[in-house]
Amino acid sequence: MSKNTRTILKVGITGGIGSGKTTVCKVFEALGIPVYYADWHARQLMVNAPRLVAGVKELFGPDAYLEDGALNRPYIAEKVFNNDKNLRQLNHLVHPAVAEDADRWHHAQENVPYTLKEAALLFESGINKQLDKVITVFAPEELRLQRVIARDKVSAKEVRARMVKQMPEAEKLKLADFVVYNDGAHSLVRQVWDIHQALLATSEIV
Numbered sequence: 001m002s003k004n005t006r007t008i009l010k011v012g013i014t015g016g017i018g019s020g021k022t023t024v025c026k027v028f029e030a031l032g033i034p035v036y037y038a039d040w041h042a043r044q045l046m047v048n049a050p051r052l053v054a055g056v057k058e059l060f061g062p063d064a065y066l067e068d069g070a071l072n073r074p075y076i077a078e079k080v081f082n083n084d085k086n087l088r089q090l091n092h093l094v095h096p097a098v099a100e101d102a103d104r105w106h107h108a109q110e111n112v113p114y115t116l117k118e119a120a121l122l123f124e125s126g127i128n129k130q131l132d133k134v135i136t137v138f139a140p141e142e143l144r145l146q147r148v149i150a151r152d153k154v155s156a157k158e159v160r161a162r163m164v165k166q167m168p169e170a171e172k173l174k175l176a177d178f179v180v181y182n183d184g185a186h187s188l189v190r191q192v193w194d195i196h197q198a199l200l201a202t203s204e205i206v
Contacts (some may be wrong), residue, residue, distance in 0.1 A: 009114035009203050010106055011111065014122035015137030016169055017162050018144030018151075020182040024137050025118050034112060036105050038119035038127075042098050046071050049101075055093040068167040089142035095125045103130075123167050123175055133202070135195060136143075136176035138169060139183050 013028075013035075014020045025035045043054050047069060056064050060079050066072050070180050080087040116135075119127055128134050139147075141163070148159045173179060178195045182188060 003146075007203060008106065008109060008112060009132040010117065011114045011129040011133045011135065011163055011199060012117045012119065012122045012128055013135040013137065014119055014172065015139070015180075015182075016141075016144055016166055016172070017120065017159070018147040019137040019139045020188075021118055021120070021137045024135075024180050024182065024188060024192060025116060027188055028116055028196070031196055032112065033114065033116055033194070033196070034109050034114070035116045035118055036102050038117060038122075041101055041105075042094050043071065044170060044192065045097050045101060046094065049097055052093060052097045056090070059089055059093065091125065095127075099127065099130065114199050119168070123172060126176065133177040133199065134175065135178045135180060136172045137180045137182050138173060139181075141169070143183060 003018065010136045013021060013025060017026075020038075025037070030034055047053065047065075047149060053065070056076075060148075062078060063075055064072055064079075076090070080090055102117055109115050114132075117127070119125070122128050122134065144163075145156060145159050148154065148162075149156060152159075178198070180188065180195070
């Protein structure tokens with residue numbers, strides 16, 4: 001492994017639903033930082049990774065996939081909705097596969113000071129233990145609620161049901177190395193730039 005590869009920091013970015021993680025990630029990408037979007041890669045792995053596909057079929061049966069091999073997302077959503085045991089078993093299959101894929105992706109990057117791994121359940125899944133630094137994107141609950149209702153065309157009740165399954169924002173803030181306040185009152189670009197500079201300094205020390 002080259003010296004350059006060893007000194008590329010692994011940085012995580014997380015936040016509650018509707019906090020604006022993707023928006024913040026786009027600012028980092030504009031600075032030339034590669035971002036691994038865990039949820040997107042998880043969906044790809046669930047149809048392209050043979051071992052994971054076999055595990056999902058064993059857990060939920062052949063109806064977990066459509067005839068063309070695509071994931072039967074409504075069917076799986078129904079299986080895990082309000083069923084914590086099924087959800088834990090699914091996460092037990094998916095999270096290790098994503099972690100392995102993200103690690104390969106990270107080590108394939110070159111000439112960058114750090115990479116970003118975006119994941120909603122970063123702390124809940126224990127992914128943070130594999131990272132050098134973690135950024136939490138914070139927004140007030142009411143603002144997050146409004147954003148998700150507008151984005152997903154769902155009811156406030158449905159959004160709150162998703163929120164309660166995530167770690168409380170106060171806990172995320174305590175565990176974070178950096179916080180981006182995406183509340184409309186603080187400049188995202190300024191905050192990302194300051195964190196970027198801090199991470200550049202850290203990568204030079206490593």
